[in-house]
Amino acid sequence: MHALELARKTPGWAECKCAQRNKPLRLVIRRYGSIYHLAGWPDDGHRHAKACPFFKDGTTTVTRATSPHAAIRQTATGLNTRLDVVFAPAADPTGPTASARPETAGERTSRRSASLLAFLQFLGAKRA
Incomplete structure (x- = not known):
């Protein structure tokens, strides 16, 4: 079984060991079809080592x-x-048609x- 798939089931997250801490930092495991992605735990990016790809400077907001x-x-x-x-x-189980959506005549973006x-x-x- 794939390691990320296993970690996603138990305990529900992955761990990043970039920084020497008593408890490793958590990472979110996301699944898109058959592909797994790792993401930083919310509001935890500043705790990662600066060289870590999950590091986020807490002073700047994007x-x-x-x-x-x-x-x-x-x-x-x-x-x-x-x-x-x-x-x-x-009314139609397939959903609204493209013509049912209102559009401004000049706005095409x-x-x-x-x-x-x-x-x-x-x-x-x-x-x-």
Whole structure:
């Protein structure tokens, strides 16, 4: 059995031993199809060794909200969000058609959309 698959089941995370500590630092194991990815544990990047790929400087914050294609944008008037959420069941089980989506005539640039979970996590992070 693959080591990451085993670690994902028990204990539920991987461990990074870059820094000499009593307890190794946790890493998130994500699975996309048959491929596994490792990610830094939330708010733990500053504890990794500077040479470690999971090291993140705690003093700098990276935000993607400045991108015009971002799903969640912070503006002077509040949040501008494009959610990928269905609030009511569609009459057609295959979902809405492309013509059912409103579009501005001059606006042809695509914009990412956020899931409801991503939106709620963003709000939770802003509140903390």
